[in-house]
Each structure stands twice: as C-alpha cells, then as structure tokens.
Amino acid sequence: MDTIKIDQLFKSYFPALNEEFQLKDFQKSVISNVVDGKSTLCIMPTGGGKSLIYWLSGLAMEGITIVISPLIALIDEQSEKIREQGYEVLTIHGGINAKKQVDLLTKFSIRELNPNFIFVSPERISTDGFFEYCIKTRKEDIKLIAIDEVHCVSQWGVSFRPFYKRIPVFLNEIYGADSWGPKILALTATLNSKEVIDVCDEFKISKENIIKDEQLMRTEIKLKVLKFTNENEKEEKFWDLLDIHRDEKVLVYLYRKYHQRGVEDLTEMATEKGYKAVAFHGDMSAPERQKIIRAYKDDEINVVFATNAFGMGIDIPDIRVVIHFMMPESVEQYYQEVGRAARDKGAANAYILYTNKNIQVKKTHFINKSFPSMEVLDTVFTKITGNQKKLKTLQYYDDDEVQKCLAYFLDNGLMSIECKGVSNLKILSDIQNDELKEVFDSTKTKSFIKSVSNTGKSPKQIVDLIFSSVANDKVKLVKNLDKCLIINTDYEQIPDDKKEELQQYINERKQYKHNLLDYFVYLLDEGNDSRQLHQEIGKYLGVPKHKLNRIYATSKGDKVRSKSEVIIANLLYEHNVDYEYEKKLYYSPNNWVEPDFTIKMKDGREIYWEHLGMIGVESYDKRWKEKLEIYRTHFPNQLEVTYEGTMISDSTKKMLEKLELI
Secondary structure (H helix, E strand, C coil): CCHHHHHHHHHHHCHHHHHHCCCCHHHHHHHHHHHCCCCEEEECCCCCCHHHHHHHHHHHCCCEEEEECCCHHHHHHHHHHHHHCCCCEEEECCCCCHHHHHHHHHHHHCCCCCCCEEEECHHHHHHCHHHHHHHHHCHHHEEEEEECCHHHHCCCCCCCCHHHHHHHHHHHHHHCCCCCCCEEEEEECCCCHHHHHHHHHHHCCCHHHEEECCCCCCCCEEEEEEECCCHHHHHHHHHHHHHHCCCCCEEEECCCCCCCCCHHHHHHHHHHCCCCEEEECCCCCHHHHHHHHHHHHCCCCCEEEECCCCCCCCCCCCCCEEEECCCCCCHHHHHHHHCCCCCCCCCEEEEEEECHHHHHHHHHHHHHHHCCCHHHHHHHHHHHHCCCCCCEEECHHHCHHHHHHHHHHHHCCCCEEEEEECCEHHHEECCCCHHHHHHHCCCCCCEHHHHHHHHCCCHHHHHHHHHHHHHCCCCEECCCCCCEEEEECCCCCCCHHHHHHHHHHHHHHHHHHHHHHHHHHHHHHHCCCHHHHHHHHHHHCCCCHHHCCCCEECCCCCEECCHHHHHHHHHHHHCCCCEEECCCEEEECCEEECCCEEEECCCCCEEEEEEECCCCCHHHHHHHHHHHHHHHHHCCCCEEEEECCCCHHHHHHHHHHHCCCC
C-alpha cells in the first residue's frame, strides 16, 4: 500500500488526530507492510507512536485486532485512548469483575459484541480457557495480532515473561500449527540480534519483514554516568540531584522494594525532606498503581521511586529526569527505562549512579537469584504432580513458586499443559446440555480429573463442553470460572538426566545475563560523554554506522546531523513542504546517493537539496565532487545547494521562494 493511501486512511479513520499531526514515514512503512499481508517485527524508539501503527493497521484490515500487552495500566490507558476515537474495545484483565468478563466474552462469542480491538495480557491467553474458546468461535473475524513489548518473548532477555512464549501455543490451538489466520505485528523499542532471531522464529516473521527505525537513539535525553567509591557517597549525590531537579518530574529506578535504600525506604526519606514523592512496585494492587500514574500525570506528585514495574508503555510525556539509583541488567533495560523521559521530545536528563559493589550485587543477588535452584525445582515439581504420573489441576496464580518454575518444566519436557480448564464441576448448575449432564453425573465429588477418568473423554473435550454450554446459556455458574491449567507428566520425579538438562538450561541463561551486564558496564566505564554513549547503544541495537551521527531532532520528528539541517528541516515543515531526509536516490540498481533533503514538488517532480557544511576541507570536497558528477549525469536540473553560514535561515527562505514553495 502506498503512502498516499495510508494518509487517506489515517484521515478517514482518525479525523481528529489528522488535524493535530501527520504520520511519520517510518510509521507508514510498517502499516504498509502489515496491511499488505506480511507479519512484521517493528523496532522503534520509545515514544515513537507505535500504538497508532497497530490502530491504523487493524482498522485498515477490516477485522478484529487482538492486542497483547503486559500491564493492566497500559491496557486500560490504550483502551481509553482508542475509545475516545470512536472505536469499540473489549478489555479482559484481572481488574475487571470475573462475572462481567464471562458476560462480555459470551456476548462476543454470539456476536452481540463486535469490538474493533481486544486487549489482553499474555498470562490471560495462556491460562483462561473460556477466553480461548470464545476467540476460537470468532477466529475468522480476527485479522491482526499485535504483540506489544515483544522483547518479553525472548527467554534470553532481561524482561522475560514466561507466558509471552506461550502466545504461539495459543495461536496453534486456535488456528492450527501450519498456518495462522491473522497476521502478526510485533512491536518493541529495544531488541538485540540474538533476541531478534528468537522473536522471528517464534512468530514466523521473515528477515525481510523486520522493520527497524534507524532513529532508535533518544539523543534529546542527556545521559550522565556517575561512578562512586561507596554507597554513602552515591546517596549524598543522589539527594543533591533531587534537590537540583526539585520542581521537575523525576523518576527514580531501584530494583529492591524493601530494606535499606529500597523503594519504600527512599520514598519515606524523600517525603520527610518535603518532596511530593510516592513508591511504585509490583506488590501494590493494580488500582493503587493506576492511581499513582494518574497523580503523576496531573502533577499531584512529581517524584516516583519505582522498580521496573513502572515501565513498558506508560505514557507520561513530561518526565524530565530519570535517575538509576541501582544498576539495570543490560543496555536494553537501561535504554527502555531512560526512554520513559522526554516522550514529548523536550530535553531531559538521565543519571546512572553506581559503584563496583553494585555490579557484583546485581549478579549475585538479582540475576543469580532470579533463577530457581535445583532444590526449589524438585520441591515445586512434587507440589504440582504429587510425584504421580497422571493428570493434575493446577491453580497457577495461587503460588509464586509455581509461577517461577513452571516454564522450566514445560521448556524441558518434564510436563505439558493439556488444556485450560476448571478445577471441579461444582461451579455448574441447571445443566441443559445432555452430554455435559452426563459428564457432571459421572462423579459424586465433581472432580474434573475424576470426570475425565470416568467418562473416557479428553480434558479438552470436557472443557469445550463446559465453555460452549456457558456461552450458549445451557448452564448456570454457581461460582466464577477459575483459571486452572490441566497438567500432565510422564515422571514421578525429575530424573537425573533431566536435572542435568535443567541445570545446563539455567546456566546458559544465567551466563547470558552476566554477559549483558558486563557489556553494559563496559560501555559505562569506557566513557561518560552522552553523545558517545548514545552512539554506542545505537550501534549495539543495530543502527547503521552512517546513521549514528543523526542526533539533532527536528519539528517533523526526524533526526539530522547538524543544527543547520535542523533549521532547514524546521522551515520546510513550517511551510508544509513534503520532504524526506536522506532518502536513498538510486542511479543504478545497486548504487545510490542520499540527498540531504528530497523535496516533492507540487507538479510531481523531485528536487534534491544538498546543504554543504564543510566546503574547503579536502576530503569533503573530494566526496562532493564525486556526488556532484552523479547529479549532473543522472539527475540534471534537479539539484539545489545551500552553504553553511550565519544566515542559514535567510538562505533557506530564499531557496523556498525560488522553488515557489512559499
């Protein structure tokens, strides 16, 4: 789909937004790829407008879009924004009354409710059998699966959430493993090369459909690296920084909720010092966290002390300062978190404060302890299976240790999830489906597992009977449907050879995380110049070498190489001139030049505008003569030139007048 058509769709679907701003070229390229029927991995900077990409892609495909998102707060925020544009949204998460969820999903399955978008978490699609059943009844209507923060899929990454890796299993269950119906749009801000391979393998995305914004660097955020010899010295500097930025919106990252210098401790100290400060971490309820986010947005508070629970997708445009008081695990985590700042594209400061001790503690107390020991795995295996080779019901959310260990058992073939069901049939009454009534009457205890044994039906057959009866009003629920996994294993206990596999599996991932941290520390220690650090991070994230000097932001949202080019770009934008910065201009199938500005004239012609900033420097003059010959040979009468000087604004305006653009 061409860009003109995308602009027309944007104006048609979002008339109010169209009056405020234009889609960026990068957004258009991703939308075009998706609407043309290609599953796509989109890597773009935080604050780059990825929600508009899946909004417009989904609507253009004229079906339902399922958006898989990691946080309730983010789901609610995005749902509210899309509703404001006049579209119907179905949100399913733990903050919504369980009975209401069943009612909404039932209406969806029988076509009384026809949302444009369905927002859901990866945990929900992996544990909620009724959700899966209802989606399956409407599978032909679903055209797009948008997976936000897709870096969570990779088991190698620091933000690994096990149930992100179950998303393909969910799609296989709905559509079969050979060919999924809807297209996939995977979105993230940071992903290294190893994790890119992981994500593409999981979601059947081909290499040519990886679209990466070449402006991943957030150079409007000044990166400042402060290393100390001890914690007292570090804390003293921290309070100085907080005082310097007292009247600004500040986000402080820590990774410890309690104890000395943790989230709660520093919040209490800040409050005593007169700051409008609040703590934010995963032990708080979803409504508590949402209340904090609203208060922060509305300037009722201006300092948040947070774990990485405050992160992905939270859209507060005017955070001016991010302080890492504790060490992130990697370049990716650091850049994700500093990316909370300056989403309005204004200037911001990001400080990282650390000691050598912090690095060691990060490895021993955070990375290493994020993996279960073999003793814990043994204990949890027994807890789940009772050391018996048979079907078991598992209330996944009832036990933190089970949540931590289950993925290791699944990934290493120690157990499997047969289906997502219910723990017993006592929740059912007034059954009007004869086949379900037969199952219900097969056992006095109403045990789900016993009903499988007594009827000879598979667990999946029984849960489908239950869910179809609920959806078609053929049964009443005495209690809410519980989120229960039906687990099977061929082992009474973990065999020694499997223990070796598990240990190797853990060791590989532990070492990988250590390596990520070591590389991040190397970057910090090598130099604390903000521009250099941005460029090294950009290089690591795959920004092409020749794009690393594009560090100055323009009104259009481009990044250009010099302040003079900012002036030119801003004047072009101010006068509504259709231009692209450094667009490839091919003069043979495999050779091109990149004009500073490609101008689209009203009569359809293109003009190539070069701003010469270093004329007189021998190497620069030599390159320019070669480039000039290409223009003269292949693009005669299409080149315009301006020169560096104090009157760049005047010379730009004269050029615009010459071209009859103003």
